[in-house]
Amino acid sequence: MEFLRPASWREALEAKAQYPDAMPIAGGTDVMVELNFDSRRPGELLDLTRVPELAEWAPDGPELRIGAGVPYARLIDELGDQLPGLAMASRTVGSPQIRNRGTLGGNLGSASPAGDGHPPLLAGEADVEVESVRGSRVIPAEEFFTGPKRNALAPDELIAAVRLSPATGPEQFCKVGTRNAMVIAVCTFAIALRPEIERVRTGIGSAAPTPIRAREAEDFLAEELDWAGRGALPDAVARRFGELVTQVASPIDDVRGSADYRRHALSVMARRALGWAWHEHCSGRQECA
Structure with a gap:
Protein backbone atom coordinates (compact mmCIF):
# COMPACT_ATOMS: atom_id res chain seq x y z
CA MET A 1 0.00 0.00 0.00
CA GLU A 2 1.39 3.39 -1.02
CA PHE A 3 1.02 6.29 1.39
CA LEU A 4 0.46 9.71 -0.26
CA ARG A 5 0.83 12.81 1.92
CA PRO A 6 0.21 16.08 0.06
CA ALA A 7 1.04 19.36 1.80
CA SER A 8 -1.46 21.53 -0.09
CA TRP A 9 -4.92 21.27 -1.58
CA ARG A 10 -3.53 21.46 -5.11
CA GLU A 11 -1.16 18.58 -4.39
CA ALA A 12 -4.06 16.57 -2.99
CA LEU A 13 -6.13 17.11 -6.13
CA GLU A 14 -3.20 16.18 -8.35
CA ALA A 15 -2.62 13.02 -6.34
CA LYS A 16 -6.30 12.05 -6.60
CA ALA A 17 -6.18 12.65 -10.37
CA GLN A 18 -3.13 10.40 -10.68
CA TYR A 19 -4.52 7.75 -8.32
CA PRO A 20 -8.34 7.88 -8.63
CA ASP A 21 -8.73 4.74 -6.50
CA ALA A 22 -6.74 6.22 -3.61
CA MET A 23 -8.68 6.23 -0.34
CA PRO A 24 -8.72 9.66 1.37
CA ILE A 25 -8.01 9.63 5.09
CA ALA A 26 -8.29 12.53 7.53
CA GLY A 27 -9.49 11.61 11.03
CA GLY A 28 -9.39 7.94 10.10
CA THR A 29 -12.27 7.01 12.40
CA ASP A 30 -14.03 5.05 9.64
CA VAL A 31 -11.13 4.21 7.34
CA MET A 32 -8.95 2.62 10.01
CA VAL A 33 -11.79 0.35 11.11
CA GLU A 34 -12.17 -0.91 7.53
CA LEU A 35 -8.44 -1.43 7.21
CA ASN A 36 -8.14 -3.20 10.56
CA PHE A 37 -10.95 -5.60 9.66
CA ASP A 38 -9.51 -6.03 6.17
CA SER A 39 -12.85 -5.08 4.60
CA ARG A 40 -11.00 -2.69 2.27
CA ARG A 41 -7.43 -2.80 1.06
CA PRO A 42 -6.74 0.14 -1.28
CA GLY A 43 -3.56 0.40 -3.29
CA GLU A 44 -3.02 3.96 -2.02
CA LEU A 45 -3.96 5.98 1.05
CA LEU A 46 -4.31 9.72 0.50
CA ASP A 47 -3.55 11.45 3.80
CA LEU A 48 -5.22 14.88 3.95
CA THR A 49 -4.20 15.86 7.48
CA ARG A 50 -1.47 18.26 6.33
CA VAL A 51 -3.76 20.23 3.98
CA PRO A 52 -4.42 23.46 5.93
CA GLU A 53 -7.36 24.64 3.81
CA LEU A 54 -9.45 21.67 4.88
CA ALA A 55 -9.21 22.58 8.57
CA GLU A 56 -10.59 26.11 8.14
CA TRP A 57 -14.08 27.59 8.26
CA ALA A 58 -15.24 31.12 7.53
CA PRO A 59 -18.30 33.14 6.52
CA ASP A 60 -18.74 33.31 2.75
CA GLY A 61 -21.49 35.80 1.99
CA PRO A 62 -24.68 34.68 3.76
CA GLU A 63 -23.30 31.16 4.20
CA LEU A 64 -20.70 29.43 6.32
CA ARG A 65 -18.04 27.51 4.42
CA ILE A 66 -16.77 24.66 6.59
CA GLY A 67 -13.68 22.82 5.44
CA ALA A 68 -14.06 19.06 5.09
CA GLY A 69 -11.32 18.51 7.66
CA VAL A 70 -12.90 20.49 10.53
CA PRO A 71 -13.45 17.94 13.34
CA TYR A 72 -16.67 17.49 15.27
CA ALA A 73 -15.21 18.99 18.43
CA ARG A 74 -14.64 22.29 16.66
CA LEU A 75 -18.10 22.22 15.11
CA ILE A 76 -19.48 22.02 18.65
CA ASP A 77 -17.19 24.62 20.23
CA GLU A 78 -16.92 27.16 17.41
CA LEU A 79 -20.19 26.83 15.48
CA GLY A 80 -22.69 25.58 18.04
CA ASP A 81 -24.44 28.93 18.31
CA GLN A 82 -24.83 29.33 14.53
CA LEU A 83 -25.54 25.69 13.61
CA PRO A 84 -27.27 24.22 16.67
CA GLY A 85 -28.70 21.17 14.90
CA LEU A 86 -25.33 20.13 13.51
CA ALA A 87 -23.72 20.73 16.90
CA MET A 88 -26.32 18.52 18.60
CA ALA A 89 -25.60 15.74 16.14
CA SER A 90 -21.86 16.20 16.56
CA ARG A 91 -22.18 15.71 20.33
CA THR A 92 -23.59 12.22 19.74
CA VAL A 93 -20.62 11.08 17.62
CA GLY A 94 -18.48 8.49 19.39
CA SER A 95 -16.26 9.47 22.29
CA PRO A 96 -14.38 12.75 22.94
CA GLN A 97 -11.37 11.21 21.21
CA ILE A 98 -13.45 10.37 18.12
CA ARG A 99 -14.96 13.86 18.07
CA ASN A 100 -11.47 15.34 18.18
CA ARG A 101 -10.41 13.30 15.14
CA GLY A 102 -13.56 12.60 13.12
CA THR A 103 -14.59 15.09 10.44
CA LEU A 104 -17.77 16.06 8.67
CA GLY A 105 -16.05 15.50 5.33
CA GLY A 106 -15.18 11.96 6.34
CA ASN A 107 -18.78 11.35 7.39
CA LEU A 108 -19.94 12.50 3.96
CA GLY A 109 -17.28 10.50 2.15
CA SER A 110 -18.30 7.25 3.84
CA ALA A 111 -21.94 8.05 2.95
CA SER A 112 -23.33 5.67 5.55
CA PRO A 113 -27.12 5.88 5.95
CA ALA A 114 -26.40 6.01 9.70
CA GLY A 115 -24.02 8.99 9.54
CA ASP A 116 -24.93 11.32 12.41
CA GLY A 117 -24.03 14.50 10.53
CA HIS A 118 -26.24 13.82 7.53
CA PRO A 119 -29.79 14.60 8.79
CA PRO A 120 -28.86 18.10 10.07
CA LEU A 121 -27.24 18.86 6.71
CA LEU A 122 -30.49 17.93 4.93
CA ALA A 123 -32.56 19.95 7.40
CA GLY A 124 -30.16 22.89 7.06
CA GLU A 125 -30.27 22.90 3.23
CA ALA A 126 -26.53 22.32 3.04
CA ASP A 127 -24.46 22.03 -0.13
CA VAL A 128 -21.34 19.91 -0.57
CA GLU A 129 -18.46 21.58 -2.40
CA VAL A 130 -16.31 19.08 -4.31
CA GLU A 131 -13.26 19.66 -6.47
CA SER A 132 -10.81 18.00 -8.84
CA VAL A 133 -8.07 19.27 -11.12
CA ARG A 134 -10.87 19.75 -13.67
CA GLY A 135 -12.64 22.30 -11.49
CA SER A 136 -15.14 22.54 -8.65
CA ARG A 137 -18.89 22.02 -8.34
CA VAL A 138 -21.54 22.26 -5.64
CA ILE A 139 -23.92 19.37 -4.91
CA PRO A 140 -27.02 19.79 -2.70
CA ALA A 141 -26.65 17.52 0.31
CA GLU A 142 -29.87 15.67 -0.47
CA GLU A 143 -28.45 14.77 -3.92
CA PHE A 144 -25.02 13.79 -2.63
CA PHE A 145 -26.02 10.34 -1.36
CA THR A 146 -26.70 7.87 -4.18
CA GLY A 147 -27.00 4.62 -2.22
CA PRO A 148 -25.76 2.82 0.90
CA LYS A 149 -22.17 4.00 1.33
CA ARG A 150 -22.22 5.52 -2.16
CA ASN A 151 -22.01 9.19 -3.07
CA ALA A 152 -21.98 11.47 -6.09
CA LEU A 153 -18.20 12.02 -6.17
CA ALA A 154 -16.38 11.35 -9.43
CA PRO A 155 -13.29 9.11 -9.05
CA ASP A 156 -10.93 12.11 -9.23
CA GLU A 157 -12.91 14.39 -6.89
CA LEU A 158 -12.40 15.23 -3.22
CA ILE A 159 -14.78 16.90 -0.76
CA ALA A 160 -13.54 20.43 -0.15
CA ALA A 161 -16.16 21.91 2.15
CA VAL A 162 -19.75 22.05 3.30
CA ARG A 163 -21.78 25.20 2.78
CA LEU A 164 -24.86 26.12 4.79
CA SER A 165 -26.51 29.19 6.24
CA PRO A 166 -26.64 29.91 9.97
CA ALA A 167 -29.87 28.85 11.62
CA THR A 168 -32.69 31.41 11.54
CA GLY A 169 -34.91 29.45 13.92
CA PRO A 170 -34.89 26.53 16.36
CA GLU A 171 -33.21 23.26 15.36
CA GLN A 172 -33.30 19.85 17.03
CA PHE A 173 -31.64 16.47 16.56
CA CYS A 174 -32.62 13.08 18.01
CA LYS A 175 -30.78 9.78 17.94
CA VAL A 176 -31.77 6.30 19.10
CA GLY A 177 -29.07 3.71 19.68
CA THR A 178 -28.61 0.43 21.47
CA ARG A 179 -26.99 2.34 24.36
CA ASN A 180 -26.65 5.97 25.43
CA ALA A 181 -23.23 6.80 23.97
CA MET A 182 -20.54 5.67 21.51
CA VAL A 183 -23.04 3.85 19.33
CA ILE A 184 -24.08 3.60 15.68
CA ALA A 185 -27.56 5.02 15.26
CA VAL A 186 -30.61 2.78 15.02
CA CYS A 187 -32.28 5.85 13.53
CA THR A 188 -31.91 9.62 13.67
CA PHE A 189 -34.09 12.65 13.01
CA ALA A 190 -33.36 16.35 12.54
CA ILE A 191 -35.71 19.31 12.21
CA ALA A 192 -35.13 22.98 11.45
CA LEU A 193 -37.79 25.69 11.77
CA ARG A 194 -37.57 28.70 9.43
CA PRO A 195 -40.06 31.17 10.92
CA GLU A 196 -39.13 33.98 8.53
CA ILE A 197 -40.54 31.96 5.60
CA GLU A 198 -42.92 29.80 7.68
CA ARG A 199 -41.30 26.57 6.55
CA VAL A 200 -39.89 23.42 8.14
CA ARG A 201 -37.05 21.17 6.94
CA THR A 202 -36.32 17.63 8.09
CA GLY A 203 -33.64 14.98 7.82
CA ILE A 204 -33.90 11.25 8.54
CA GLY A 205 -31.00 8.87 9.01
CA SER A 206 -30.59 5.08 9.25
CA ALA A 207 -34.13 4.43 8.05
CA ALA A 208 -33.65 4.19 4.27
CA PRO A 209 -30.83 3.35 1.82
CA THR A 210 -29.74 7.00 2.04
CA PRO A 211 -30.45 9.94 4.36
CA ILE A 212 -33.78 11.45 3.30
CA ARG A 213 -36.20 14.30 3.90
CA ALA A 214 -39.88 13.97 4.83
CA ARG A 215 -41.25 16.48 2.33
CA GLU A 216 -44.95 15.77 2.85
CA ALA A 217 -44.47 16.17 6.60
CA GLU A 218 -42.69 19.48 6.01
CA ASP A 219 -45.52 20.77 3.82
CA PHE A 220 -48.09 19.66 6.38
CA LEU A 221 -46.47 21.67 9.17
CA ALA A 222 -46.04 24.75 7.02
CA GLU A 223 -49.83 24.90 6.73
CA GLU A 224 -50.81 23.79 10.23
CA LEU A 225 -48.49 25.73 12.54
CA ASP A 226 -49.56 29.09 13.98
CA TRP A 227 -46.36 30.87 12.97
CA ALA A 228 -47.37 34.46 13.65
CA GLY A 229 -49.42 33.86 16.79
CA ARG A 230 -47.06 31.21 18.14
CA GLY A 231 -50.03 29.23 19.34
CA ALA A 232 -49.68 25.95 21.19
CA LEU A 233 -48.81 22.86 19.17
CA PRO A 234 -51.96 20.71 18.87
CA ASP A 235 -51.48 17.05 19.77
CA ALA A 236 -53.23 16.01 16.58
CA VAL A 237 -50.76 18.00 14.48
CA ALA A 238 -47.78 16.47 16.25
CA ARG A 239 -49.18 12.95 15.84
CA ARG A 240 -49.91 13.46 12.15
CA PHE A 241 -46.43 14.86 11.62
CA GLY A 242 -44.95 11.73 13.20
CA GLU A 243 -47.08 9.53 10.95
CA LEU A 244 -45.98 11.39 7.81
CA VAL A 245 -42.33 11.12 8.81
CA THR A 246 -42.73 7.38 9.32
CA GLN A 247 -44.44 6.89 5.96
CA VAL A 248 -41.46 8.15 3.97
CA ALA A 249 -39.01 5.80 5.71
CA SER A 250 -38.06 2.38 4.32
CA PRO A 251 -36.06 0.80 7.14
CA ILE A 252 -34.67 -2.72 7.30
CA ASP A 253 -34.22 -5.34 9.98
CA ASP A 254 -30.61 -5.63 11.14
CA VAL A 255 -28.56 -6.38 14.25
CA ARG A 256 -29.29 -2.92 15.70
CA GLY A 257 -33.07 -3.00 15.40
CA SER A 258 -36.10 -4.13 13.44
CA ALA A 259 -37.83 -2.14 10.72
CA ASP A 260 -40.96 -1.90 12.89
CA TYR A 261 -38.97 -0.55 15.80
CA ARG A 262 -37.31 2.05 13.58
CA ARG A 263 -40.70 3.24 12.30
CA HIS A 264 -42.02 3.55 15.84
CA ALA A 265 -38.89 5.35 17.04
CA LEU A 266 -39.00 7.78 14.13
CA SER A 267 -42.60 8.70 14.91
CA HIS A 281 -40.03 29.24 18.96
CA CYS A 282 -42.79 30.05 21.43
CA SER A 283 -40.32 31.16 24.06
CA GLY A 284 -40.00 34.43 22.20
CA ARG A 285 -43.15 35.25 24.14
CA GLN A 286 -43.66 34.90 27.86
CA GLU A 287 -45.50 31.64 27.26
CA CYS A 288 -47.15 29.76 24.42
CA ALA A 289 -50.85 30.31 23.89
Missing part, protein backbone atom coordinates in the same frame (compact mmCIF):
# COMPACT_ATOMS: atom_id res chain seq x y z
CA VAL A 268 -41.75 9.35 18.56
CA MET A 269 -38.58 11.31 17.74
CA ALA A 270 -40.37 13.43 15.14
CA ARG A 271 -43.11 14.40 17.61
CA ARG A 272 -40.64 15.17 20.38
CA ALA A 273 -38.24 17.13 18.18
CA LEU A 274 -41.10 19.19 16.80
CA GLY A 275 -42.38 19.85 20.31
CA TRP A 276 -38.98 20.98 21.56
CA ALA A 277 -38.38 23.19 18.52
CA TRP A 278 -41.85 24.72 18.67
CA HIS A 279 -41.51 25.40 22.39
CA GLU A 280 -38.25 27.22 21.65
Whole structure:
Protein backbone atom coordinates (compact mmCIF):
# COMPACT_ATOMS: atom_id res chain seq x y z
CA MET A 1 0.00 0.00 0.00
CA GLU A 2 1.39 3.39 -1.02
CA PHE A 3 1.02 6.29 1.39
CA LEU A 4 0.46 9.71 -0.26
CA ARG A 5 0.83 12.81 1.92
CA PRO A 6 0.21 16.08 0.06
CA ALA A 7 1.04 19.36 1.80
CA SER A 8 -1.46 21.53 -0.09
CA TRP A 9 -4.92 21.27 -1.58
CA ARG A 10 -3.53 21.46 -5.11
CA GLU A 11 -1.16 18.58 -4.39
CA ALA A 12 -4.06 16.57 -2.99
CA LEU A 13 -6.13 17.11 -6.13
CA GLU A 14 -3.20 16.18 -8.35
CA ALA A 15 -2.62 13.02 -6.34
CA LYS A 16 -6.30 12.05 -6.60
CA ALA A 17 -6.18 12.65 -10.37
CA GLN A 18 -3.13 10.40 -10.68
CA TYR A 19 -4.52 7.75 -8.32
CA PRO A 20 -8.34 7.88 -8.63
CA ASP A 21 -8.73 4.74 -6.50
CA ALA A 22 -6.74 6.22 -3.61
CA MET A 23 -8.68 6.23 -0.34
CA PRO A 24 -8.72 9.66 1.37
CA ILE A 25 -8.01 9.63 5.09
CA ALA A 26 -8.29 12.53 7.53
CA GLY A 27 -9.49 11.61 11.03
CA GLY A 28 -9.39 7.94 10.10
CA THR A 29 -12.27 7.01 12.40
CA ASP A 30 -14.03 5.05 9.64
CA VAL A 31 -11.13 4.21 7.34
CA MET A 32 -8.95 2.62 10.01
CA VAL A 33 -11.79 0.35 11.11
CA GLU A 34 -12.17 -0.91 7.53
CA LEU A 35 -8.44 -1.43 7.21
CA ASN A 36 -8.14 -3.20 10.56
CA PHE A 37 -10.95 -5.60 9.66
CA ASP A 38 -9.51 -6.03 6.17
CA SER A 39 -12.85 -5.08 4.60
CA ARG A 40 -11.00 -2.69 2.27
CA ARG A 41 -7.43 -2.80 1.06
CA PRO A 42 -6.74 0.14 -1.28
CA GLY A 43 -3.56 0.40 -3.29
CA GLU A 44 -3.02 3.96 -2.02
CA LEU A 45 -3.96 5.98 1.05
CA LEU A 46 -4.31 9.72 0.50
CA ASP A 47 -3.55 11.45 3.80
CA LEU A 48 -5.22 14.88 3.95
CA THR A 49 -4.20 15.86 7.48
CA ARG A 50 -1.47 18.26 6.33
CA VAL A 51 -3.76 20.23 3.98
CA PRO A 52 -4.42 23.46 5.93
CA GLU A 53 -7.36 24.64 3.81
CA LEU A 54 -9.45 21.67 4.88
CA ALA A 55 -9.21 22.58 8.57
CA GLU A 56 -10.59 26.11 8.14
CA TRP A 57 -14.08 27.59 8.26
CA ALA A 58 -15.24 31.12 7.53
CA PRO A 59 -18.30 33.14 6.52
CA ASP A 60 -18.74 33.31 2.75
CA GLY A 61 -21.49 35.80 1.99
CA PRO A 62 -24.68 34.68 3.76
CA GLU A 63 -23.30 31.16 4.20
CA LEU A 64 -20.70 29.43 6.32
CA ARG A 65 -18.04 27.51 4.42
CA ILE A 66 -16.77 24.66 6.59
CA GLY A 67 -13.68 22.82 5.44
CA ALA A 68 -14.06 19.06 5.09
CA GLY A 69 -11.32 18.51 7.66
CA VAL A 70 -12.90 20.49 10.53
CA PRO A 71 -13.45 17.94 13.34
CA TYR A 72 -16.67 17.49 15.27
CA ALA A 73 -15.21 18.99 18.43
CA ARG A 74 -14.64 22.29 16.66
CA LEU A 75 -18.10 22.22 15.11
CA ILE A 76 -19.48 22.02 18.65
CA ASP A 77 -17.19 24.62 20.23
CA GLU A 78 -16.92 27.16 17.41
CA LEU A 79 -20.19 26.83 15.48
CA GLY A 80 -22.69 25.58 18.04
CA ASP A 81 -24.44 28.93 18.31
CA GLN A 82 -24.83 29.33 14.53
CA LEU A 83 -25.54 25.69 13.61
CA PRO A 84 -27.27 24.22 16.67
CA GLY A 85 -28.70 21.17 14.90
CA LEU A 86 -25.33 20.13 13.51
CA ALA A 87 -23.72 20.73 16.90
CA MET A 88 -26.32 18.52 18.60
CA ALA A 89 -25.60 15.74 16.14
CA SER A 90 -21.86 16.20 16.56
CA ARG A 91 -22.18 15.71 20.33
CA THR A 92 -23.59 12.22 19.74
CA VAL A 93 -20.62 11.08 17.62
CA GLY A 94 -18.48 8.49 19.39
CA SER A 95 -16.26 9.47 22.29
CA PRO A 96 -14.38 12.75 22.94
CA GLN A 97 -11.37 11.21 21.21
CA ILE A 98 -13.45 10.37 18.12
CA ARG A 99 -14.96 13.86 18.07
CA ASN A 100 -11.47 15.34 18.18
CA ARG A 101 -10.41 13.30 15.14
CA GLY A 102 -13.56 12.60 13.12
CA THR A 103 -14.59 15.09 10.44
CA LEU A 104 -17.77 16.06 8.67
CA GLY A 105 -16.05 15.50 5.33
CA GLY A 106 -15.18 11.96 6.34
CA ASN A 107 -18.78 11.35 7.39
CA LEU A 108 -19.94 12.50 3.96
CA GLY A 109 -17.28 10.50 2.15
CA SER A 110 -18.30 7.25 3.84
CA ALA A 111 -21.94 8.05 2.95
CA SER A 112 -23.33 5.67 5.55
CA PRO A 113 -27.12 5.88 5.95
CA ALA A 114 -26.40 6.01 9.70
CA GLY A 115 -24.02 8.99 9.54
CA ASP A 116 -24.93 11.32 12.41
CA GLY A 117 -24.03 14.50 10.53
CA HIS A 118 -26.24 13.82 7.53
CA PRO A 119 -29.79 14.60 8.79
CA PRO A 120 -28.86 18.10 10.07
CA LEU A 121 -27.24 18.86 6.71
CA LEU A 122 -30.49 17.93 4.93
CA ALA A 123 -32.56 19.95 7.40
CA GLY A 124 -30.16 22.89 7.06
CA GLU A 125 -30.27 22.90 3.23
CA ALA A 126 -26.53 22.32 3.04
CA ASP A 127 -24.46 22.03 -0.13
CA VAL A 128 -21.34 19.91 -0.57
CA GLU A 129 -18.46 21.58 -2.40
CA VAL A 130 -16.31 19.08 -4.31
CA GLU A 131 -13.26 19.66 -6.47
CA SER A 132 -10.81 18.00 -8.84
CA VAL A 133 -8.07 19.27 -11.12
CA ARG A 134 -10.87 19.75 -13.67
CA GLY A 135 -12.64 22.30 -11.49
CA SER A 136 -15.14 22.54 -8.65
CA ARG A 137 -18.89 22.02 -8.34
CA VAL A 138 -21.54 22.26 -5.64
CA ILE A 139 -23.92 19.37 -4.91
CA PRO A 140 -27.02 19.79 -2.70
CA ALA A 141 -26.65 17.52 0.31
CA GLU A 142 -29.87 15.67 -0.47
CA GLU A 143 -28.45 14.77 -3.92
CA PHE A 144 -25.02 13.79 -2.63
CA PHE A 145 -26.02 10.34 -1.36
CA THR A 146 -26.70 7.87 -4.18
CA GLY A 147 -27.00 4.62 -2.22
CA PRO A 148 -25.76 2.82 0.90
CA LYS A 149 -22.17 4.00 1.33
CA ARG A 150 -22.22 5.52 -2.16
CA ASN A 151 -22.01 9.19 -3.07
CA ALA A 152 -21.98 11.47 -6.09
CA LEU A 153 -18.20 12.02 -6.17
CA ALA A 154 -16.38 11.35 -9.43
CA PRO A 155 -13.29 9.11 -9.05
CA ASP A 156 -10.93 12.11 -9.23
CA GLU A 157 -12.91 14.39 -6.89
CA LEU A 158 -12.40 15.23 -3.22
CA ILE A 159 -14.78 16.90 -0.76
CA ALA A 160 -13.54 20.43 -0.15
CA ALA A 161 -16.16 21.91 2.15
CA VAL A 162 -19.75 22.05 3.30
CA ARG A 163 -21.78 25.20 2.78
CA LEU A 164 -24.86 26.12 4.79
CA SER A 165 -26.51 29.19 6.24
CA PRO A 166 -26.64 29.91 9.97
CA ALA A 167 -29.87 28.85 11.62
CA THR A 168 -32.69 31.41 11.54
CA GLY A 169 -34.91 29.45 13.92
CA PRO A 170 -34.89 26.53 16.36
CA GLU A 171 -33.21 23.26 15.36
CA GLN A 172 -33.30 19.85 17.03
CA PHE A 173 -31.64 16.47 16.56
CA CYS A 174 -32.62 13.08 18.01
CA LYS A 175 -30.78 9.78 17.94
CA VAL A 176 -31.77 6.30 19.10
CA GLY A 177 -29.07 3.71 19.68
CA THR A 178 -28.61 0.43 21.47
CA ARG A 179 -26.99 2.34 24.36
CA ASN A 180 -26.65 5.97 25.43
CA ALA A 181 -23.23 6.80 23.97
CA MET A 182 -20.54 5.67 21.51
CA VAL A 183 -23.04 3.85 19.33
CA ILE A 184 -24.08 3.60 15.68
CA ALA A 185 -27.56 5.02 15.26
CA VAL A 186 -30.61 2.78 15.02
CA CYS A 187 -32.28 5.85 13.53
CA THR A 188 -31.91 9.62 13.67
CA PHE A 189 -34.09 12.65 13.01
CA ALA A 190 -33.36 16.35 12.54
CA ILE A 191 -35.71 19.31 12.21
CA ALA A 192 -35.13 22.98 11.45
CA LEU A 193 -37.79 25.69 11.77
CA ARG A 194 -37.57 28.70 9.43
CA PRO A 195 -40.06 31.17 10.92
CA GLU A 196 -39.13 33.98 8.53
CA ILE A 197 -40.54 31.96 5.60
CA GLU A 198 -42.92 29.80 7.68
CA ARG A 199 -41.30 26.57 6.55
CA VAL A 200 -39.89 23.42 8.14
CA ARG A 201 -37.05 21.17 6.94
CA THR A 202 -36.32 17.63 8.09
CA GLY A 203 -33.64 14.98 7.82
CA ILE A 204 -33.90 11.25 8.54
CA GLY A 205 -31.00 8.87 9.01
CA SER A 206 -30.59 5.08 9.25
CA ALA A 207 -34.13 4.43 8.05
CA ALA A 208 -33.65 4.19 4.27
CA PRO A 209 -30.83 3.35 1.82
CA THR A 210 -29.74 7.00 2.04
CA PRO A 211 -30.45 9.94 4.36
CA ILE A 212 -33.78 11.45 3.30
CA ARG A 213 -36.20 14.30 3.90
CA ALA A 214 -39.88 13.97 4.83
CA ARG A 215 -41.25 16.48 2.33
CA GLU A 216 -44.95 15.77 2.85
CA ALA A 217 -44.47 16.17 6.60
CA GLU A 218 -42.69 19.48 6.01
CA ASP A 219 -45.52 20.77 3.82
CA PHE A 220 -48.09 19.66 6.38
CA LEU A 221 -46.47 21.67 9.17
CA ALA A 222 -46.04 24.75 7.02
CA GLU A 223 -49.83 24.90 6.73
CA GLU A 224 -50.81 23.79 10.23
CA LEU A 225 -48.49 25.73 12.54
CA ASP A 226 -49.56 29.09 13.98
CA TRP A 227 -46.36 30.87 12.97
CA ALA A 228 -47.37 34.46 13.65
CA GLY A 229 -49.42 33.86 16.79
CA ARG A 230 -47.06 31.21 18.14
CA GLY A 231 -50.03 29.23 19.34
CA ALA A 232 -49.68 25.95 21.19
CA LEU A 233 -48.81 22.86 19.17
CA PRO A 234 -51.96 20.71 18.87
CA ASP A 235 -51.48 17.05 19.77
CA ALA A 236 -53.23 16.01 16.58
CA VAL A 237 -50.76 18.00 14.48
CA ALA A 238 -47.78 16.47 16.25
CA ARG A 239 -49.18 12.95 15.84
CA ARG A 240 -49.91 13.46 12.15
CA PHE A 241 -46.43 14.86 11.62
CA GLY A 242 -44.95 11.73 13.20
CA GLU A 243 -47.08 9.53 10.95
CA LEU A 244 -45.98 11.39 7.81
CA VAL A 245 -42.33 11.12 8.81
CA THR A 246 -42.73 7.38 9.32
CA GLN A 247 -44.44 6.89 5.96
CA VAL A 248 -41.46 8.15 3.97
CA ALA A 249 -39.01 5.80 5.71
CA SER A 250 -38.06 2.38 4.32
CA PRO A 251 -36.06 0.80 7.14
CA ILE A 252 -34.67 -2.72 7.30
CA ASP A 253 -34.22 -5.34 9.98
CA ASP A 254 -30.61 -5.63 11.14
CA VAL A 255 -28.56 -6.38 14.25
CA ARG A 256 -29.29 -2.92 15.70
CA GLY A 257 -33.07 -3.00 15.40
CA SER A 258 -36.10 -4.13 13.44
CA ALA A 259 -37.83 -2.14 10.72
CA ASP A 260 -40.96 -1.90 12.89
CA TYR A 261 -38.97 -0.55 15.80
CA ARG A 262 -37.31 2.05 13.58
CA ARG A 263 -40.70 3.24 12.30
CA HIS A 264 -42.02 3.55 15.84
CA ALA A 265 -38.89 5.35 17.04
CA LEU A 266 -39.00 7.78 14.13
CA SER A 267 -42.60 8.70 14.91
CA VAL A 268 -41.75 9.35 18.56
CA MET A 269 -38.58 11.31 17.74
CA ALA A 270 -40.37 13.43 15.14
CA ARG A 271 -43.11 14.40 17.61
CA ARG A 272 -40.64 15.17 20.38
CA ALA A 273 -38.24 17.13 18.18
CA LEU A 274 -41.10 19.19 16.80
CA GLY A 275 -42.38 19.85 20.31
CA TRP A 276 -38.98 20.98 21.56
CA ALA A 277 -38.38 23.19 18.52
CA TRP A 278 -41.85 24.72 18.67
CA HIS A 279 -41.51 25.40 22.39
CA GLU A 280 -38.25 27.22 21.65
CA HIS A 281 -40.03 29.24 18.96
CA CYS A 282 -42.79 30.05 21.43
CA SER A 283 -40.32 31.16 24.06
CA GLY A 284 -40.00 34.43 22.20
CA ARG A 285 -43.15 35.25 24.14
CA GLN A 286 -43.66 34.90 27.86
CA GLU A 287 -45.50 31.64 27.26
CA CYS A 288 -47.15 29.76 24.42
CA ALA A 289 -50.85 30.31 23.89
